[in-house]
Amino acid sequence: MKSLKLNILGAVFALLAIGIPLGIYGITCIPSLNANPFPYVYLMFALAFLLLLIGFVVPDIQVARWRHKNSAYDTKLPQEVSDKAWSIRYPFFLAFVVVFTVCLFFEIWFWISGNYPLPINI
Numbered sequence: 001m002k003s004l005k006l007n008i009l010g011a012v013f014a015l016l017a018i019g020i021p022l023g024i025y026g027i028t029c030i031p032s033l034n035a036n037p038f039p040y041v042y043l044m045f046a047l048a049f050l051l052l053l054i055g056f057v058v059p060d061i062q063v064a065r066w067r068h069k070n071s072a073y074d075t076k077l078p079q080e081v082s083d084k085a086w087s088i089r090y091p092f093f094l095a096f097v098v099v100f101t102v103c104l105f106f107e108i109w110f111w112i113s114g115n116y117p118l119p120i121n122i
Contacts, residue, residue: 006087010094017047017099025118041106041116048099055092059085 021040028038066081067073077085109117 006090007094010091013051013091013095014098017051017095018044018102041103044099044103048096048103051092051096051099055089055096059088
């Protein structure tokens, strides 16, 4: 169930969810833009919970479609349907765990030092 493809897909989701806020932060730190630095940790938290939500909702919709198609509302799911649902959930849950761990690291850093890591002074 947890094949290499699913792990790679989860890693890609995690890198995107971490890279997009950091990229926006890096762009807002360009002096010629005269912008305030972007609070990237908040967007990371939002993307982490979006990954968690997608990981719950999309497989549940597929299971509900299967139940509706087969009129099997109160029976146990067949193993192949359950495995397919978990193969969809796994990359999103893996990415959520990675992104949430990074967010917690940044928050702990903030609690200790008083500012978030990665200040860019150009």
